[in-house]
Amino acid sequence: MKLLEERIRKDGLIKEGNVLKVDSFLNHQMDVELFNRMGEEFRRLFPSEKINKILTIEASGIGIACIAAQHFGNAPVVFAKKSESINLDGDTYCTKVESFTHKRVYDVIVSKKYLGPDDHVLIIDDFLANGCAVLGLIDLVQSAGATIEGVGIAVEKGFQTGGKLLRDKGIHVESLAIVEAMDAKTGTIEFREQ
Numbered sequence: 326m327k328l329l330e331e332r333i334r335k336d337g338l339i340k341e342g343n344v345l346k347v348d349s350f351l352n353h354q355m356d357v358e359l360f361n362r363m364g365e366e367f368r369r370l371f372p373s374e375k376i377n378k379i380l381t382i383e384a385s386g387i388g389i390a391c392i393a394a395q396h397f398g399n400a401p402v403v404f405a406k407k408s409e410s411i412n413l414d415g416d417t418y419c420t421k422v423e424s425f426t427h428k429r430v431y432d433v434i435v436s437k438k439y440l441g442p443d444d445h446v447l448i449i450d451d452f453l454a455n456g457c458a459v460l461g462l463i464d465l466v467q468s469a470g471a472t473i474e475g476v477g478i479a480v481e482k483g484f485q486t487g488g489k490l491l492r493d494k495g496i497h498v499e500s501l502a503i504v505e506a507m508d509a510k511t512g513t514i515e516f517r518e519q
């Protein structure tokens with residue numbers, strides 16, 4: 326998606342440790358008009374009428390998922406919560422996710438009330454790096470007996486392993502921008518043609 330690539334080139338900051346900061350339009354301040362265009366694009370890429378739920382993970386996926394949902398017949402958005410303590414009363418699905426940016430492992434939960442066997446789920450997140458967050462979400466969907474219709478990502482870092490890992494599993498992954506290479510020293514960034 327050229328519009329997103331241009332915005333990343335203009336306002337993205339490349340940090341040491343393979344981190345791309347996009348706080349000015351995506352991760353802190355949010356450009357809702359851009360999110361709306363991204364939502365349109367997700368709909369074009371995932372035309373299935375079966376999609377009846379969008380699943381994301383707090384916090385950064387929520388804004389993108391909510392705006393995208395308006396292009397999916399206002400499908401409800403469920404966000405997996407990062408939990409400090411494991412809930413033992415059996416009313417949640419739980420998995421573990423290692424955070425790329427915070428370098429720690431979280432328990433991540435979704436209430437059984439909001440995900441079940443009738444759901445056809447589109448997973449949406451802001452970034453795909455090593456794939457831990459998305460694999461955690463997939464685990465939650467599978468625990469619920471729901472169907473994964475696809476994974477929509479705003480920015481994939483194509484030089485990390487997550488995209489290949491998920492596609493090799495046969496999962497339909499679409500990323501609006503794929504960073505092929507980036508260099509913190511020179512500030513240069515290359516996108517994959519798609």
Ligand code: 5GP
Nearest residue numbers: 343344345425452453454455456457458487
């Ligand atoms: P993964 O689980 O695929 O390794 O990493 C994806 C998660 O880590 C995303 O939910 C995102 O919040 C965060 N993340 C990974 N890499 C970056 C990055 O370069 N920039 C930002 N802003 N977040 C990232």
